[in-house]
Amino acid sequence: MPADGDMHRSEGAQPEDASLPTHERVYRRLRNLILWGEIAPGQPVTIQGLTERLDAGMTPVREAIRRLIAEGALDFQGNRRVSVPELTAAHLDELIYARKALDSRLTEMAFSHITASDIEGLEEIDAALDRAIAAGDIRGYLDLNHRFHSRIYTLARASILTDLAEGLWLRFGPSLRVVCGRVGTQNLPDLHKQAIAALRRGDPTGAAHAMEQDVVQGMEVVRTALSTG
Amino acid sequence: MPADGDMHRSEGAQPEDASLPTHERVYRRLRNLILWGEIAPGQPVTIQGLTERLDAGMTPVREAIRRLIAEGALDFQGNRRVSVPELTAAHLDELIYARKALDSRLTEMAFSHITASDIEGLEEIDAALDRAIAAGDIRGYLDLNHRFHSRIYTLARASILTDLAEGLWLRFGPSLRVVCGRVGTQNLPDLHKQAIAALRRGDPTGAAHAMEQDVVQGMEVVRTALSTG
């Protein structure tokens, strides 16, 4: 009977706050630190430094670091040295290729499962994204842009490809923030509306193509910013 | 002075024996256990079981498991349960798509750097692979086939795409062994010679296409074996 059980679910502000194991919490916090550029690329990462900064024991920190290394978000430089990797032009080419392949395919797959309310959800995110751009809210733009793509991944119900795609965000995310600080929000690409329109009209190939273009344009902004920086 | 230290290097057969950190050694051994199907898909993996089996402390085992979970080689099923994931038809579709995209692209990129001696190295591996097929040596076939692809990845000098591609091997490797036990080695695909010929004649697109076909055919063998099993 559903009378008891499942009480006081409301406590905790962020969804990350629940009584998850410490290593999981440390992992997420550290990942966000990296993703939001609060640990700059090239900067070394020490275990003991993190135990203080995150107020956690060594074992959880250690596991979080290993995990992020495996995901490519951190770089293990042989001699016990760990740092946030810096994005090179060559790496960017690889990332563009992989993201094109993954995001377009996932968009195509999402079409098979998508419902009208799913599309509305995407439009909501995109509308919020427009507001963030108009307001010059860079952090909001980055967050919502990621959320838009991430939502599509979820709809595709393709766990492996989603894993791969999310993993790529960890690799260029740290540089995104640096880059956007220089570029501003005025001419950021947003082909999301084209993708949504294609989904609505029942054109998965068109949607996939639009998303692919969105990815390319976004990554090209990064490239120019990197080369001029 | 090299007089002392570094004595009796000869013990231990594999090259994995060197004085690497324990967590690294544990990681590799565990990865091989998974890759060679010695831990069957679906079978649970416990930390304490591995500390005994691999004769290591808890911390290194723990780190190795986290790493393999992050790489998708192990599956963390909510409540502390860790196991080798089982390959479904849907997962196989995703893997085929990703491998097609990655292997073909990496072959193309390898062409830019490839030398005559590199090609000879590939031919050597492929010749050994033929011998393994003729001898019905399944394990040898699997090992050499992986080595062939892996060599190409190395030549491409694309660290991110290589990471992704190697990660995929961890996902279907465990099932490969099971599958090949049923199929035998007679009609295993080997389009490597076409790829090598294309590389030799200076045709990167042809080489990429050949490798893509090789991947597809190999994965299709897995698919039929999975569906009939």
Next chain:
DNA sequence: CATGGCCTGATTTGATCATATTCTGATGGA
């Protein structure tokens, strides 16, 4: 009286920490 669900406690397993050990990189003297 037999059966099935539920509860409880024992055991297994995971999570975390404090600590000992080893290794790296740097510094300073020969």
Next chain:
DNA sequence: TCCATCAGAATATGATCAAATCAGGCCATG
């Protein structure tokens, strides 16, 4: 310039604590 010493950080262990699973018995019910 090179080597030895030294500080500091990472690696690794085992102990301890907490959580979850499983088994077996109890009670209610048919």
